[in-house]
Amino acid sequence: MTLPRLARLLVPLAAASLTVALAVPASGPARAADIVTPIGLTAAADDDTPTIPADLLGFSVESADLAHGFLTRDLLAGWLRSLGRHGVLRVGGYSMDLVWPAFGRWADEPAPPEAIGGTVDQGDLNQLAALTRATGWKVSIGLPLKRVIDPSKIKDPTKDPSPAVTLNQAVAEVVAAYRTLGHHLAGVEVGNEYDNVTTLTPAEMWSEMKRYKTAIDAALPHAHLKVIGPSANTATTNTKLDDFVSAVRQDTAVNPEQVLEEVSSHLYPGSHCGSSHTSIDSLLSASKYAQDQSKLDGITAIGTRLGDQVPMTIDETNSASCSGQPGVSDAYAMSLWSLDYLLQDARSGMDRVQFHTNTAAVCGDFKERTSPDYPISYRYYGAFCAPDQDALAADHLAAAPLYYGLLAFSQVPTGRFLDLKLTDDELAATRAYAVQGPGRRVTLVLINLEDLALAGSTTQRITVQVPHRLARGTAITLASADGAGLASLDASAVTLGGQRVDQAGDMTGRPHRAPVAVHGDTTTVDVAPGTARIVTLLSKD
Numbered sequence: 001m002t003l004p005r006l007a008r009l010l011v012p013l014a015a016a017s018l019t020v021a022l023a024v025p026a027s028g029p030a031r032a033a034d035i036v037t038p039i040g041l042t043a044a045a046d047d048d049t050p051t052i053p054a055d056l057l058g059f060s061v062e063s064a065d066l067a068h069g070f071l072t073r074d075l076l077a078g079w080l081r082s083l084g085r086h087g088v089l090r091v092g093g094y095s096m097d098l099v100w101p102a103f104g105r106w107a108d109e110p111a112p113p114e115a116i117g118g119t120v121d122q123g124d125l126n127q128l129a130a131l132t133r134a135t136g137w138k139v140s141i142g143l144p145l146k147r148v149i150d151p152s153k154i155k156d157p158t159k160d161p162s163p164a165v166t167l168n169q170a171v172a173e174v175v176a177a178y179r180t181l182g183h184h185l186a187g188v189e190v191g192n193e194y195d196n197v198t199t200l201t202p203a204e205m206w207s208e209m210k211r212y213k214t215a216i217d218a219a220l221p222h223a224h225l226k227v228i229g230p231s232a233n234t235a236t237t238n239t240k241l242d243d244f245v246s247a248v249r250q251d252t253a254v255n256p257e258q259v260l261e262e263v264s265s266h267l268y269p270g271s272h273c274g275s276s277h278t279s280i281d282s283l284l285s286a287s288k289y290a291q292d293q294s295k296l297d298g299i300t301a302i303g304t305r306l307g308d309q310v311p312m313t314i315d316e317t318n319s320a321s322c323s324g325q326p327g328v329s330d331a332y333a334m335s336l337w338s339l340d341y342l343l344q345d346a347r348s349g350m351d352r353v354q355f356h357t358n359t360a361a362v363c364g365d366f367k368e369r370t371s372p373d374y375p376i377s378y379r380y381y382g383a384f385c386a387p388d389q390d391a392l393a394a395d396h397l398a399a400a401p402l403y404y405g406l407l408a409f410s411q412v413p414t415g416r417f418l419d420l421k422l423t424d425d426e427l428a429a430t431r432a433y434a435v436q437g438p439g440r441r442v443t444l445v446l447i448n449l450e451d452l453a454l455a456g457s458t459t460q461r462i463t464v465q466v467p468h469r470l471a472r473g474t475a476i477t478l479a480s481a482d483g484a485g486l487a488s489l490d491a492s493a494v495t496l497g498g499q500r501v502d503q504a505g506d507m508t509g510r511p512h513r514a515p516v517a518v519h520g521d522t523t524t525v526d527v528a529p530g531t532a533r534i535v536t537l538l539s540k541d
Helices: 003-015 063-067 073-081 122-135 167-184 202-219 239-250 286-305 333-347 389-393 401-409
Strands: 036-042 057-062 088-092 099-101 118-120 138-143 185-190 227-230 260-267 312-317 352-356 416-418 430-436 442-448 459-465 470-480 494-496 514-519 522-527 531-539
Touching: 057 063, 057 312, 063 088, 063 099, 063 118, 063 122, 073 122, 088 122, 088 185, 088 312, 088 352, 099 167, 122 138, 122 167, 138 167, 167 185, 167 202, 185 202, 185 227, 185 260, 202 227, 202 239, 227 239, 239 260, 239 286, 260 286, 286 312, 286 333, 333 352, 333 401, 333 430, 333 442, 333 470, 333 531, 401 470, 401 494, 430 459, 442 459, 442 522, 470 522, 522 531
Parallel strands: 036 459, 057 088, 057 352, 088 138, 099 118, 138 185, 227 260, 260 312, 312 352
Antiparallel strands: 416 430, 430 442, 442 531, 459 522, 470 494, 470 514, 470 531, 514 522
16 A cells, blocks of 8 residues: 555544554654554444355366266365365356266276266266265255257357267266265256356246256156356356346246256356466455445346345356466465455355365466366366375375465354444455354454455554454454565465464464454454454454
């Protein structure tokens, strides 16, 4: 933050009679973070604000990862458990149309050469079931779409030709998944980004989803499984989703909530597709925040058109599409971005947010989809990866910066958001959230997006007034010890409450909870540049 901006903030805060302190060195020029920027906020109760769902946070992985046996208890259980016991793992993505389901009468048929994503069989489902039992997580299964529909509706038949999977063959996989996973099967997704790979209209996509649902019901009449979609492309607008819901509402033959498990969207704030590039500054900017907010508000409004009877989800997301932007999606900035992004999504009313990630990649060993090693392709936006091939063989992964942001979010309890209004000027460097939980406990998440590695960065002294008297408060801090700041690629320098994540996904050591000052109904918290603080406030009442 520049000094002129600091001066602009001091005037209105002084007029509001907020007590602040300006920590300036006794002598010598001010260094980065020597200057304290005061910010005053009021947390107001509002019954219309959303609550944080217990299963908001999840992952999205490629169907090819399941086909190649990567979704195992030994590899992933610790990483999922550390984030909570209520997540949902989406198995789908682009390779949804590139795998061969070997179930039922197709169990012994050899996979055709087009099945470059591999073969999914009963052994894979058994491993997946062991993972869900060990973690408590549920799973949604994605089904191929391209070869099931009218061939004339395939947008580009020459691009990644899909194996000739029939609807009956796809349903055979659902039957096997239901019998293997039981209540851990959360739903069945029909296709991936249908608008990218087909010329189906939204109304035609709705018809296809009903056709899948009918076929599944015929095979499993008592399972009451529902379908997930339309999982449209990552555009910043909601045109496809809006038109899809219009088609759903115009169809009076069925009730939407009897067919749809959730209405899913994809959202990547940045892009690395083709000649596109994104940057840390762009992802953390107030303008990108506002753009995402517009997208999320649109999704919420569309959900209202369905009577708020069907969950609205972001079932594939991350920092930048097309495997992420190197130097950005794998940088420490993602720790702060993902924490902020999840809270923004939750406060906007999303029911689930699933981060697309690799599961069995060696860190930095990027491979294109055309590689003979597909699907073992390192995605820069992954939550974890193996330091080397030997570590991967031993089921040892390392946390990426993204994972620390998700872990920080998992420290925020379920509860209703309080209303904290930041000005547009403050949003350029600050994000703040307040959640009212049981027993009138308030959790604050305060994020300073300024970069310690840059001159002029400042500690933010944030004073928050809450709706009731406080007894005491404590805080844990998300931070990086690397002097490279937000651009740091050293995930080992990241800590949450002084703890790091070990090779099995477990937290090491004891969390450090620092006391924070409270006075009446007010607390004041210092947030250093490039850090986030999660503050727990206990009520006196």
